Amino acid sequence: MTQQTDYKSWKKFLADLLTDFDSAAVVTHDGDTLEIKYENLADIGTLGAAAQTAIKYFPLNIGDIVLLNDPYGGGTTLSMMTLVAPILKNQKNGTDLYIVTRFGFRPRLVITENLNEEGLRIPPTPIMVAGQLQQPILDAISSHPDCPAGFLDKINSHIKAIQNRVYAYKQISERRPQTFSHTSMKNYLKESRNILERYLGEYAAGDYRIEIKIDVQTTLRLHLQFTHDHIEFDFSGTTPSKQIGLTDAAAFGACVGAVMAFLQKPLPLNSGAFSFFHVTTPLGCFLNAKYPTPTFRGMNEGAQIVATATLDGLLKTLTPKKMASHSLTPAYISLQFSNQQKFFDALPGGTGATSENEGSDALFFWVRNRLQNSVQEIEARFPLQILQAGTRMNSGGKGTFRGGHGLTKEYLLTEDAELSWSLPGKNHSASGFDGGFAGAVSEIIIFSPQGKQEAVSQTVGKMKLTKNSRFIVSSGGGGGFGKMS
Amino acid sequence: MPTCLCISVGPSFAELGLWSEKSSRPALSHSKTVYLPNQSLAAGLKDLLESASVPKDGQLKVLISSHHLTKILDSRLGGSVAQLITKGFETWHWVRQKPQQEYFDWLPSRSSPLATKDLIFGINERINHAGLLQTPVNESELEEIANKLNSQDIKKVCVNFLFSHKNDQNEQKTVRFFKEKGFEVFYPEIKSGTDEVMVWRRNVINACLMGSFIDFKNTITQGLQDWSTEEKIQFFFSPENIGSFYPNSIVDSLFAQLSLVQKSAPPKTLILNLDTEIWHLIKSNSQWTQWQSPWGAVQSLKPEELKLKIQPSSEVTSNEFGELIITEQELSFEPGPMLFGRAFRPMLFDFLQVAAPNADFKPFCTEIGERRLREHLQALIRNSKNSRGQTVEQIARTMLEDCIDQMASSLLLHTDPKDQIFVTGRWASSLGSMLKERWPKLNLSIDAQSRTSALQSMESLV
Numbered sequence: 001m002t003q004q005t006d007y008k009s010w011k012k013f014l015a016d017l018l019t020d021f022d023s024a025a026v027v028t029h030d031g032d033t034l035e036i037k038y039e040n041l042a043d044i045g046t047l048g049a050a051a052q053t054a055i056k057y058f059p060l061n062i063g064d065i066v067l068l069n070d071p072y073g074g075g076t077t078l079s080m081m082t083l084v085a086p087i088l089k090n091q092k093n094g095t096d097l098y099i100v101t102r103f104g105f106r107p108r109l110v111i112t113e114n115l116n117e118e119g120l121r122i123p124p125t126p127i128m129v130a131g132q133l134q135q136p137i138l139d140a141i142s143s144h145p146d147c148p149a150g151f152l153d154k155i156n157s158h159i160k161a162i163q164n165r166v167y168a169y170k171q172i173s174e175r176r177p178q179t180f181s182h183t184s185m186k187n188y189l190k191e192s193r194n195i196l197e198r199y200l201g202e203y204a205a206g207d208y209r210i211e212i213k214i215d216v217q218t219t220l221r222l223h224l225q226f227t228h229d230h231i232e233f234d235f236s237g238t239t240p241s242k243q244i245g246l247t248d249a250a251a252f253g254a255c256v257g258a259v260m261a262f263l264q265k266p267l268p269l270n271s272g273a274f275s276f277f278h279v280t281t282p283l284g285c286f287l288n289a290k291y292p293t294p295t296f297r298g299m300n301e302g303a304q305i306v307a308t309a310t311l312d313g314l315l316k317t318l319t320p321k322k323m324a325s326h327s328l329t330p331a332y333i334s335l336q337f338s339n340q341q342k343f344f345d346a347l348p349g350g351t352g353a354t355s356e357n358e359g360s361d362a363l364f365f366w367v368r369n370r371l372q373n374s375v376q377e378i379e380a381r382f383p384l385q386i387l388q389a390g391t392r393m394n395s396g397g398k399g400t401f402r403g404g405h406g407l408t409k410e411y412l413l414t415e416d417a418e419l420s421w422s423l424p425g426k427n428h429s430a431s432g433f434d435g436g437f438a439g440a441v442s443e444i445i446i447f448s449p450q451g452k453q454e455a456v457s458q459t460v461g462k463m464k465l466t467k468n469s470r471f472i473v474s475s476g477g478g479g480g481f482g483k484m485s
Numbered sequence: 486m487p488t489c490l491c492i493s494v495g496p497s498f499a500e501l502g503l504w505s506e507k508s509s510r511p512a513l514s515h516s517k518t519v520y521l522p523n524q525s526l527a528a529g530l531k532d533l534l535e536s537a538s539v540p541k542d543g544q545l546k547v548l549i550s551s552h553h554l555t556k557i558l559d560s561r562l563g564g565s566v567a568q569l570i571t572k573g574f575e576t577w578h579w580v581r582q583k584p585q586q587e588y589f590d591w592l593p594s595r596s597s598p599l600a601t602k603d604l605i606f607g608i609n610e611r612i613n614h615a616g617l618l619q620t621p622v623n624e625s626e627l628e629e630i631a632n633k634l635n636s637q638d639i640k641k642v643c644v645n646f647l648f649s650h651k652n653d654q655n656e657q658k659t660v661r662f663f664k665e666k667g668f669e670v671f672y673p674e675i676k677s678g679t680d681e682v683m684v685w686r687r688n689v690i691n692a693c694l695m696g697s698f699i700d701f702k703n704t705i706t707q708g709l710q711d712w713s714t715e716e717k718i719q720f721f722f723s724p725e726n727i728g729s730f731y732p733n734s735i736v737d738s739l740f741a742q743l744s745l746v747q748k749s750a751p752p753k754t755l756i757l758n759l760d761t762e763i764w765h766l767i768k769s770n771s772q773w774t775q776w777q778s779p780w781g782a783v784q785s786l787k788p789e790e791l792k793l794k795i796q797p798s799s800e801v802t803s804n805e806f807g808e809l810i811i812t813e814q815e816l817s818f819e820p821g822p823m824l825f826g827r828a829f830r831p832m833l834f835d836f837l838q839v840a841a842p843n844a845d846f847k848p849f850c851t852e853i854g855e856r857r858l859r860e861h862l863q864a865l866i867r868n869s870k871n872s873r874g875q876t877v878e879q880i881a882r883t884m885l886e887d888c889i890d891q892m893a894s895s896l897l898l899h900t901d902p903k904d905q906i907f908v909t910g911r912w913a914s915s916l917g918s919m920l921k922e923r924w925p926k927l928n929l930s931i932d933a934q935s936r937t938s939a940l941q942s943m944e945s946l947v
Contacts, residue, residue: 006871007806016894168897171926175890195805261589311591323591351593362580363593374680375574376648379614388573391580407580410573 005187006179017165021101027051029096032189036269040367041303042076045253047100050074054084054124062086062166063131065159068124071247071295078119079107079148085162087169095182099165101158105148108342109334109420111462113242115292120146128159189272196273199263201228206317210309215459218244218286220305224313232278238285245289246298248281254303255279257366258310301424304329304366324352324403324479325430326365331442331475332422337415343382350396350404350439350478352430359404359478361391383415392474399436399480406475413469420462425476427459432479439477446471487514487539493742494551495762497521497818501533520849522819527708534712541711548946549705550721550741554694565639566600566692569659571647572607578682582781596779599689604639606630616651627662641692644672645685674733675784683775683784687736690783694735723786724748740787743767747788754905759912762818766791766899791899795891797834801884807870811887823858826851831861833888839881841915893924904928
């Protein structure tokens with residue numbers, strides 16, 4: 001008699017393994033992803049890719065850990081570190097399992113055409129071998145001028161958490177070997193696909209095309225086709241970019257994220273469900289970029305634009321539910337002070353209104369766990385003062401239901417600094433629906449110490465500012481729904 | 486003769502204990518569990534004191550620990566609380582409130598604000614990060630706001646200014662002004678913590694909970710008027726705050742029970758607290774400075790703890806694979822377990838009581854409740870992939886084993902193999918013993934005398 005697959009135990013087993021991590025995955029030696037916990041769109045596709053790269057180059061055993069942040073080796077941006085480690089190996093009837101965890105440091109926006117200028121790039125590197133920490137390697141990384149502050153502390157705390165899981169999961173799998181057999185794992189993946197099919201089976205087949213001009217040189221083209229046994233995302237015709245780069249794994253994550261948002265359900269995030277998605281990204285286009293294209297803007301703005309376009313397509317094609325557009329992506333700024341201190345901020349925009357609800361104000365739509373930094377903490381650390389921070393009044397598009405407002409912050413510099421910015425929403429207002437008005441576009445206004453006022457004209461750029469300069473950064477509002485009465 | 490009454494109140498159960506002076510140390514002479522949806526706290530107190538023949542001489546000393554206010558955190562708090570915030574930052578706490586959904590959703594939203602956004606007033610004032618006064622408060626501006634609040638009959642005011650922990654000149658001037666005008670004024674009493682929003686949230690929650698706290702205090706004072714006096718009634722907010730009433734510490738009362746359990750446990754252990762309504766893993770010597778509330782982080786000194794994902798109130802239902810499971814969705818103890826006869830959805834408590842009956846809860850179980858549970862389960866079993874053909878008792882046994890294994894997973898994930906784990910609380914003797922038997926590698930010691938850990942841990946205060 002065949003053993004019945006205990007799906008609930010698999011689900012619990014995998015969820016517990018990832019508990020306490022913000023971003024992590026469980027993968028098998030054969031390349032199957034079993035579970036993902038994500039913070040952003042790129043995580044969904046890249047955590048599994050990171051494990052595959054590490055396993056390919058290193059025959060990992062219990063007690064080994066590999067570190068990487070190279071976007072072209074399964075990472076995302078250079079401020080995000082990824083660790084890969086085996087968690088269960090050589091189990092009777094079982095499969096070898098690996099854990100991938102990811103944690104971040106304060107990012108920085110560098111306007112560049114070369115990845116190496118965005119920070120320190122770390123290819124897959126063994127930092128623990130047979131339980132022994134490779135301290136000289138870690139010391140070499142942490143002494144690099146581009147290595148983020150607090151690197152060693154965070155690495156050590158993650159290593160400890162991984163070691164704890166190795167111990168815990170040895171006990172758990174020994175106790176129930178049949179439950180976690182290779183066969184039951186395959187059944188779990190198959191059933192996960194069936195669940196997604198059931199969810200999507202409620203919708204009629206459809207087809208949607210969209211083209212978005214991201215900047216003068218970069219265009220996104222998507223042909224979305226939905227049938228009952230797969231969803232095809234064809235990005236043929238999308239152009240390359242020298243400044244915005246995603247990997248194909250990150251673009252895949254953006255497509256999955258959009259479907260998840262569309263279904264409003266926590267989907268099974270594993271290879272079983274992923275087999276429903278067919279994503280085509282021509283090599284060299286900005287969604288399947290090549291080294292040394294920088295990735296900060298791609299993994300953030302690029303992935304969000306792909307997901308927003310895809311979600312828009314799904315909503316327009318598959319359901320009678322309608323909504324106005326969201327503000328395209330957050331507004332990003334960075335300040336570099338003369339003492340090498342680097343400040344970074346991201347201001348989320350408003351979401352679109354629907355036929356029943358106003359949009360939400362200043363909300364990170366495609367990022368979980370991102371909270372706005374404390375004003376008091378920022379002022380204590382950086383030579384600047386924040387004069388105002390809050391919702392940008394009247395920026396949500398008017399309508400029967402108002403779009404969500406953007407966020408506005410006013411900064412006063414107490415030292416000279418160079419300001420860099422990226423405002424993809426500057427030339428792209430969130431459109432209203434059914435007579436509702438568009439949301440306000442994002443903007444930056446700079447006031448010199450002498451009182452001269454200047455609005456930045458480019459979507460991406462940098463500028464030197466002197467002490468006592470002020471600037472106001474405002475993210476865009478969401479579109480309104482329905483005519484105003 | 487009993488000289489001290491200890492009252493431990495949770496969202497749905499209250500534990501009452503009477504201590505008598507016997508030789509050198511006090512001993513528990515009478516105790517009672519009150520299921521609050523069935524019996525009021527005042528009636529329960531009267532029953533206990535009369536059955537123990539406690540003299541009505543106003544001499545009874547009373548100690549109260551309560552986290553019953555957690556119940557009202559599920560809904561929007563407050564109502565008419567005004568907030569005075571440094572101008573330019575009036576909506577700052579709101580945009581820092583996280584989305585409710587843990588996964589991507591095309592209709593994301595935040596939980597409701599702590600208090601109405603219509604009563605937020607920006608004040609022209611500023612202290613910088615070094616504590617330097619840059620813009621002093623202007624009394625005429627305060628006067629104008631006071632008039633507006635009076636016209637709307639608003640009585641509670643929170644003062645939330647930036648960098649008041651560095652220099653409270655503006656804050657205290659504003660506090661004095663509004664106190665003199667007869668308002669109840671709340672301000673951050675703890676002058677530490679750098680994240681302004683965590684401090685502001687604490688302030689607003691204190692203001693919002695104050696009305697309910699005073700109602701609760703009055704209920705107890707009136708219920709005990711023949712046996713005790715207001716001066717003899719003491720509340721436990723935290724180990725540092727035991728007394729009659731601290732308006733700026735109401736938030737801490739939410740963790741009073743945790744603090745008591747932590748305080749009374751053996752040193753250098755982890756505490757698996759399996760109390761009646763809630764299960765925690767608590768570190769014996771470690772404190773956190775913030776509480777992750779439904780609105781985001783709140784400044785509060787509380788024991789370092791992990792609320793287990795599995796709880797006695799966890800709902801039991803089918804998952805997307807068609808299996809009967811213990812979910813992470815918690816049901817309320819009002820209407821409570823199906824066995825108590827009022828609820829229509831089964832919770833883990835019901836299965837534990839079927840598989841490993843706890844005599845303490847037997848008086849609350851009803852025949853109608855048991856019948857309803859069996860009927861409901863038969864319907865669930867018919868549609869379930871993994872439980873078809875099983876009896877209620879078999880399923881209850883499986884749920885009990887699942888519960889033990891899930892607890893063990895949590896312990897393995899959050900403890901070190903060398904850690905000594907002290908199991909206490911109402912469920913300690915039954916579940917703790919099973920845990921020890923099924924997972925021998927866990928280093929467990931079980932509190933054999935365990936009644937309810939909160940009441941027991943109050944012994945040190947008697």
